[in-house]
Amino acid sequence: MIHMRDVWVNWFEGEENSYNVSEFFEWKKHDRIELIDQIVVVKVHSNLIEYIENTLQELPEGLLSDVYKQSYLRQKSERKPTEYCFIATDGSRAIIVDTIGYHTPIRKSRMVPRQEEQLRLLVEDLPFQDYHMDYLDCEKEYHLLSPEPQLMNGLVRREKQLKQLLFMALDQLYEEAELAELRYWYTEWIPAKYADIQLMGFDDVWTSLFNDVKSGWSPRHEEFCHALIKGQPFFEKLWALQNEEETTKKMKNKSI
Secondary structure (H helix, E strand, O other): OEEEEEEEEEOEEOOOOHHHOOOHHHOOOOOOEEEEEEEEEEEEOHHHHHHHHOOOOOOOHHHHHHHOOOEEEEEOOEEEEEOOEEEEEOOOOEEEEEOOOOOOOOEEEOOOHHHHHHHHHHHOOOOOEOOOOOOOOOOOOOEOOEOOHHHOOOOOHHHHHHHHHHHHHHHHHHHHOOHHHHHHHHHHHOHHHHHHHOOOOHHHHHHHHHHHHOOOOOHHHHHHHHHHHOOOHHHHHHHHHHHHHHHHHHHHHHHO
């Protein structure tokens, strides 16, 4: 097995979709950035990379066996082995994983570009490791709380997170709202269709609203999301967390 030393990681925990594991250029100061003293590298086929990036299901037993206690974290002056921590790469892209003792990819991180280039050169002439899993080719099911990747294409980290907040609020609306409330929110989104919306049933209103808002992200989406979550403490807290950095930036720009 080959290893890399002094690898920077930014852990995203419990993420089942690759678009929520941010690339280096979107790392933030408050993220959980750590330095791994030594980490094992496995070169695997692209379908396993896809599986690791987009699931929280169990990893292949052979992979877990190969990487077991092959990586080390440094705590003060002591090097401590971690059970299942590794870099998986297909030679062109990479994902860093720490299962924190489980058999599933609980924590995931992208790589610093300089180290990712080092990794490419390191594994260039290495053979692929084959880890058989019957369920690697199973088609993943997406839903409102785990949106399809194409709905996040082209969005920056903050926009993705706000869009997922909007979908959470829409999911709650679907579960709890009466027809009149649903019509109200669809009218808020597109006032010009007021007369038509008043003649629509619950399912038609819901489907039309979701289809209208699901693509892209714009100031209009942001205003709609903010209005929809108003008065709901949990959603408002998530909103505040995503907008804290943006607010700080605006205040700094005003003071310059």
